[in-house]
Amino acid sequence: MSYFRITLVRSAIGLPRRTTDVLKALGLKKRMATVFHPVSPSVAGQIMKVKELVDVREVERRLTKQQVHLERKPDPGYYVEKTSGVERSEMRGE
Numbered sequence: 001m002s003y004f005r006i007t008l009v010r011s012a013i014g015l016p017r018r019t020t021d022v023l024k025a026l027g028l029k030k031r032m033a034t035v036f037h038p039v040s041p042s043v044a045g046q047i048m049k050v051k052e053l054v055d056v057r058e059v060e061r062r063l064t065k066q067q068v069h070l071e072r073k074p075d076p077g078y079y080v081e082k083t084s085g086v087e088r089s090e091m092r093g094e
Contacts, residue, residue: 003036003059004043010053022049036062 008028012020026046027035037043039058047056063071 002039003062004039004047005034005036005057005059005063006047007032007034007055008053009055012050012053019050019053022046023053026050026054028054034068 006026006028008023008031011031012023023029026037026043036059047054
């Protein structure tokens with residue numbers, strides 16, 4: 001079974017109430033929030049109503065909230081190969 005991965009990219013502030021109601025029905029409240037819905041014509045119709053505000057991808061399985069968070073977490077930019085107390089004491093001159 002495949003799912004729609006829907007992420008709210010743009011805010012609905014100042015848009016008509018119908019648009020905000022569709023976002024509410026999809027379960028999107030905050031920007032950059034992600035929800036998963038099974039692929040169906042009714043969900044596809046809701047997505048088409050707010051297509052300018054959301055980013056949609058079709059995925060094979062749902063992700064948990066923690067998995068989505070770890071996916072968005074940036075690479076730290078460095079890797080620790082090894083740490084040793086011996087190296088620190090040598091640098092101090094002990």
